[in-house]
Amino acid sequence: MTAAAPTVPDALETLRDRVAELSFGLAVPGRADAAREARAVVDQVDDYLLPRLRDLDAPLLAVVGGSTGAGKSTLVNSLLHADVTRAGVLRPTTRAPVLVCAPADRAAFAGDRVLPHLARTTGAPGGPDDGHGALRLVAHDALPAGLALLDAPDVDSVVTANRDLAAQLLAAADLWIFVTTAARYADAVPWDLLHTAVQRGTAVAVVLDRVPPEARDEVADDLAGMLRRAGLSAARLFVVAERPLDGGLLPAEEIAPLRAWLLGLAADQEQRDAVVRQTLAGALDSLSDRVTGLLAAEEQQHAAARTLQEAADAAYARARQEVDDAVAGGALLRGEVLARWQEFVGTGEWMRGLQASVGRLRDRIGSAMTGRRTSPEQVQASLGSSVADLLQAAADSAAERTATSWRSLPGGTALLAGRERDLEAASPDFPDAAVDEVRDWQGEVLELVRSEGAGKRARARWLSWGVNGAGAVVMVAVFASTGGLTGGEVAVAGGTTAVGQRLLEAVLGDAAVRSLAARARADLRERAGRLLDTERARFADLVTAAAPAPDGITRLRAAADGLATARRSR
Amino acid sequence: MSRREPALADRLGALREAVEVADGRLAVPEVGAARALLAKAGAREALGDATVVALAGATGSGKSTLFNALVGAEVSSPGVRRPTTGTTHAAVWGGDGADRLLDWLEVSRRHRVEAPDPALDGLVLLDLPDHDSVRLEHRLEVDRLVELVDVLIWVLDPQKYADAAVHDRYLAPLAGHAGVLLVVLNQVDRLDEPAGVACRDDLRRLLDGEGLAATPVLPVSARTGAGLPELRAVLERRVTARRAATDRLAADARGVAGALAAHCGTPSRAGRDPGRPGPELVEALAAAAGVPAVVSAVERSARRRGARSTGWPLLRWTARLRPDPLRRLHLGDEEARTSLPQPGAVAAAGLRTAVRHARDEVGADLPQAWRDELRRTTEVTEERLADRLDRAVAGADLGPDRTPVWQRATGVVQWLLALVGLAGALWLVALAVLGWLQLDGVLPVPEVSGLPLPTVLLGGGLLAGALLALVARPLVRAGARRRARRARRRLTDRVAEVARAEVAEPLAETRADHDRFCAAVQRAGR
Structure with a gap:
């Protein structure tokens, strides 16, 4: 460990700058995807990797994500036993994402540490046209310190901005709580995201919602099999049956296993660290593959x-x-x-x-x-x-x-x-x-x-x-x-x-x-x-005018090598 | 419809004409799509006027339950596992088996409805697989059948009605088919009254935003049977009209014509004769064909011949020492190549520029695909142009070859004067010989105004001859110039003919084809 070797956060920042400098000006096939991927890499580094690396003990951020109408907002409300996010029948429901944390952790999330490019709003919930660049921050006692829940927009909604924001929030999570329903668990779009989670080694928990009570076992087995085949055998699966809502909230006994697990996670420091480390390591590992893909795309431009x-x-x-x-x-x-x-x-x-x-x-x-x-x-x-x-x-x-x-x-x-x-x-x-x-x-x-x-x-x-x-x-x-x-x-x-x-x-x-x-x-x-x-x-x-800078590729490669060296020397 | 719509046969005929014109000229994908539509229309019309209705929707929307409810028997097995429907099921109302139709649709699971409702006779109902599950083959099957069926019923449910997958991939692109589409909001029994109304209004708003304001939205519940009679009534109306296939094909033809209209420019202005080459083009072609060289050879040759006829007899034979400039060019035989030199780089450059200008003028307001076609046309032309020009010049009639009468007369006079001079010379020689032989005085020597006659004859003959030659020279030159002008006119006319046939006409043809194409596309898209 030489004193001259850069630290991982610094190397990561250099890498982020180099990726942000990439340009995809020529309309070759695959350029739109490459541009999106570059933005996603920059966003993940800003929103999650750098903050997490700088402060490994910060509270765990669990993002509740899923398809339109899966019941994410109802789930979050039920977990907290309070009406924090607005559930409704019109789709898409969640317009502005809601972050619920314990009052003690409020400072950790109110600043620019996590998700720095989203503004924070507090107080009364806004109208249906809440700005997309904002995050609603709610402090609630029901949540223990060390864990925060984020109710994300739909990953497949009609509104494109919602889809992009959902992807960005999932990339910023330490833990995914993926909500799907008995009707939707074989949908293609959510499974694309789950495959991404597998590639990045993110910690995932899956909640199967709205299951008809009579078909509970069959559906749960089917989904468990699909998860196993996809490589998510380590993911926890929770089943919530479809029962009449109790004052707009799910019945307590359905929610109990999930709540118990989350509270246990929040209380146990070791378990939290394990989750954090798993997701962090997975994200850093996956960076090299993604950067390789970006290098290939930039080569194509050249x-x-x-x-x-x-x-x-x-x-x-x-x-x-x-x-x-x-x-x-x-x-x-x-x-x-x-x-x-x-x-x-x-x-x-x-x-x-x-x-x-x-x-x-x-x-x-x-x-x-x-x-x-x-x-x-x-x-x-x-x-x-x-x-x-x-x-x-x-x-x-x-x-x-x-x-x-x-x-x-x-x-x-x-x-x-x-x-x-x-x-x-x-x-x-x-x-x-x-x-x-x-x-x-x-x-x-x-x-x-x-x-x-x-x-x-x-x-x-x-x-x-x-x-x-x-x-x-x-x-x-x-x-x-x-x-x-x-x-x-x-x-x-x-x-x-x-x-x-x-x-x-x-x-x-x-x-x-x-x-x-x-x-x-x-x-x-x-x-x-x-x-x-x-x-x-x-x-x-x-x-x-449209071509990328001639030395962009070498600089990006150097930055990626620098990151690899920094990680090895840690 | 307040506007009278053209018949489907007219539309397809217009589309066929447009495809014929574009065949080999336009290399754009829309032409392929038009051809595929014509093939599909041909096949469909041969298969009768049954109404093919397809139930499409996402996983778990309740298509199969709705299908079973409409058929009245459990044909599709709805299940709890997802995705459910793997293969397409078909239910046929009516005796005359729509077997050939189902063969064309490649649907192998067929159910004949027992005791069919006579109002629905001729209905073929399809239960398609879902389009958004992890199984890619389901989506491909849906994509294939969506193109072929006559009426599409999209089954949405309160959970998924705002899915991007449905709206972006299927509903929005069908904006031109609003009359062929029907949207059903299933599972309304899960919502209470105000929620149901709100949901329907939101869905209506989404559809209106995508250009599907004419598409009706029907709330049903396949499980409780609510809304089913209304749905059946809509189906009955469509089936008894027996126009579903025609409507679908008409909507498709309109869509394809709209796509082809992107390759239509403004039609030609009337009154201009497009097949006539401009003067700039003719001049450039003439320069490349060597017309100036030929014209100057004509002039020089005429002058040479005139000099030979009217020149001083003592010297005019020297003209024969040089070759005739016109004969060297080996003109006169249209079959054989001339001996004109190849056009130089400059003339060739001028030719290319002139052809380019002619092409730009014709294609000034045409879309890119047609301009490419114009360019291809002129490329072919340029290769042949040199040969055609050579032939035009070779075959030109450069005027009569005879020597004009006055030159011949002058020639005769010159000879006479020469004879006179010769006579005087001989006389003087005889006098000189006699003088030498000391025989002076034998021959008489008359005098003319103080000068002896033989001297006068000799001097006068020579002088008169020289004067005549000098006088005839400008006349010869004028005659040569006239001949040259006539030759230039004739050559230019022949070159203009080549310009018209090789350059202007192919361009005009392409332009005319474009106009025909646009007219046909417009007719098909009305």
């Missing part, structure tokens, strides 16, 4: 988040690849762009600097001449709009692909809910952003050419051409320089690009052209990647 992210990443990586291929493979040259470039290279514009006579030149250059004058600016613009169109189509198809794959993944549909139309296409300001980015790229290429050609100003041809024309040539060279012009080209005179490139090479030097083309291509790839990343972020942000 896995779902990862899958969704990967789907988005894959779709956008494919889009980036499409753009890369189109830029690198020279494919952008085909069609209108190259036709324009062809005209540009073949015009007298280019030749005007070399020769004077237009007619002879026309004949010599031959059919490459079309006679139309295209300024360099026109070529640039058509290149730019092509790239912007390509980016738009890539972004649209990537968004659609992501949305479609998310719809078939767990949790994806819920993330997309309400936003489908927006997320199925590129964002509305993407076209403008793409156009801006491409224009910036064109400016970048011009800068490159300008800085390269600055030292060669003496070359008259380059000057007369204009920087814009050289920039256009580099851009076309970018697209054509990877050898995309194979023999398959028919309507394209690839040679004109080669002419342009040769010219540039003559002006700027061979190696310079190659490096310019490579740099321009890399710059365009980077810009396209940036744009597509912004698009992808729309999806990634959705997942990050």
